């Protein structure tokens with residue numbers, strides 16, 4: 001009897017790099033993902049977890065390497081149309097319509113999918129049964145997250161891309177999340193999760209993205225003269241642009257760092273600035 005050859009991975013990343021904001025965020029990633037697999041992405045803020053998920057979701061293209069789905073490059077137009085129908089992307093933006101009821105918020109996605117009858121049980125399972133006919137604007141943060149998870153179940157696509165799915169969930173909510181991930185995998189589903197918080201996922205693969213330190217890392221010294229008093233700021237950041245905006249007798253200094261974080265100092269008095 002010939003030796004059994006393992007099935008090819010459903011998804012494979014070969015030497016994939018990805019740029020964002022003209023900087024390489026992901027570099028030379030290699031990973032093979034088979035049916036029923038969970039991949040957990042971890043890493044410091046700005047290390048590229050969301051970028052990884054966005055790239056898999058097709059929002060950005062690899063700058064090098066290739067992503068294969070069933071052996072085909074997902075960036076090829078014909079392949080991408082099919083590939084994207086496999087994906088269920090749950091981001092931190094919840095896309096919950098406040099004016100619709102909880103049920104409608106889930107059913108709307110299910111109907112678009114051409115499916116029927118899964119929404120109410122999904123809402124029940126996620127513990128929102130008694131709120132099913134309430135407007136979504138009544139929901140707390142954690143309840144909105146549960147609604148998003150109910151959508152995953154109602155839409156029922158094979159590849160889940162989950163960005164921080166446990167944020168705002170209470171301990172029972174996290175257990176439900178762990179349960180639905182396990183059940184999805186039992187059916188051969190794939191789950192790729194970016195998370196800072198511990199989530200119990202049996203036999204998962206993990207990928208820790210390295211912290212990024214770009215060549216733009218700089219130490220900024222600002223000396224501000226404020227009413228005769230010299231104030232020193234020392235700020236270590238990745239700077240992509242610095243704006244000095246004078247407003248009346250005050251000064252606003254905006255640091256836009258490469259990871260889109262922004263520190264704003266507003267001074268109400270006239271100042272003299274030296275940057276050295």
Ligand SMILES: Nc1ncnc2c1ncn2[C@@H]1O[C@H](COP(=O)(O)OP(=O)(O)OP(=O)(O)O)[C@@H](O)[C@H]1O
Pocket residue numbers: 020021023025043044045046047048049050051052194212258259260
């Ligand atoms: N909207 C954006 N436009 C341009 N560049 C961005 C944008 N968002 C993020 N980036 C860049 O991509 C890098 C990776 O960000 P990403 O959101 O993927 O990190 P992350 O690991 O998900 O971070 P966190 O743990 O904070 O969610 C950032 O350091 C930043 O340089």
